[in-house]
Amino acid sequence: MVKTSFWGITKPALRYNNSVPASIKDMPVPATVTLFLKEERGKIETAARPGDSVKTGERLFSSENHDHYVVSTVTGTIVDISRYTDAYGQVYDAIKIHSQDEEIWDGEFNKEETLKSAINFLESLPGGFSFRIFSNPAVSIDTIVICGVDEDLLVTTRQQIVKSEASNINAGIEILRKITGVKNIILAVPETLSSEARGMGAKVKTVSPLYPHALPPILVKDIVKRVVPAGKRPEEVGVSVISVESVAGLGSAFGTGKIPVTKLLTVIDKGGSISNIRCRIGTPIGDVLAVCHISLDEMDRLILGGPMRGVSTYSKELPVEPNTDAILVQNKGEGLVVKDHPCINCGACVRVCPAGIQVNLLGRYIEFGRYEEAGNYDLFSCIECGLCAYVCIARRPLLQFIITAKHELQVSKHFILV
Known part of the structure; x- marks a missing residue:
């Protein structure tokens, strides 16, 4: 009797993790945060300067002549602005801020529920979604899919949002419908969360528990019955896919009058234990690991993301970004080591x-x-x-x-x- 699957006969049945932790651990405000601001062409210098005082929720612009910005997630003083180049050559200004004990919120956020307000103030929402796509006259969107399913294995970030932020999601859906004019809004969730999703103001569709059905191209094909052409984005077939965390952040922002500055993420330790942590955007990864009592030894592997699509990183000083959904730590020798062997044509x-x-x-x-x-x-x-x-x-x-x-x-x- 065959007890293990053979790749030539069947595909691997990898299932998403539906065991969401019972609680969320909130981290204190970190001593420092680092925010990445995309460098613009033609920019001479960043509008912000070392020594400037900043408030929580204050926008820091790339320059006086550009409208790209990041939102300060703490109250404090800018101590350094340096250049950071990512693995693909994209250049950013890395703005380092020392936080202070007394938190002061910036009062510029316009609570008027308009697309202009979302673009002007909410470009750094947790989840990493930009509302600018809805202002592009060349793009016609008639359907929005809110993804309440985590894209990678072991990760539970979006599912935790569905479980714990129902009121913000509901408010965010109504605001999204109002500011975009899109009437057809679908909330995609795993079968285990279908009951929680009902009553949130959107059509509910369940997603297959098998990986990789939560990835946007497959999600659009399964739920909206449209095929995203090669090299194109879902918006080019009239569909926008938004993380449920961004929608909850939208509802929270206009409901409280404060721009969301925290990020929920899944932390997977060396033993495979999973926890959900909420921290300020810009918090050093090392601070998150310390709160979770995870130590890094020589040759351990630190991954931003899940086991299938995550990216190994070289430093625990790198910050949590708006789209950081998970941190995975593997013991030396546990992760598969890639080889330079030639293809054996197994198919x-x-x-x-x-x-x-x-x-x-x-x-x-x-x-x-x-x-x-x-x-x-x-x-x-x-x-x-x-x-x-x-x-x-x-x-x-x-x-x-x-x-x-x-x-x-x-x-x-x-x-x-x-």
């Missing part, structure tokens, strides 16, 4: 791919820097679920190959997706 990656891509062929082109040729073999159809790397017998870093190739082609001026 496991092709069989498991939800987009039906010839991943083995893509991997070969990308491995040798032939990105344009990879672009002509459905590279942009990849939804970045990571299943190909999960089943790869040779342990090739297939997901990283694909993400790198997409980035290289998108920054290349001479590649056109057809």
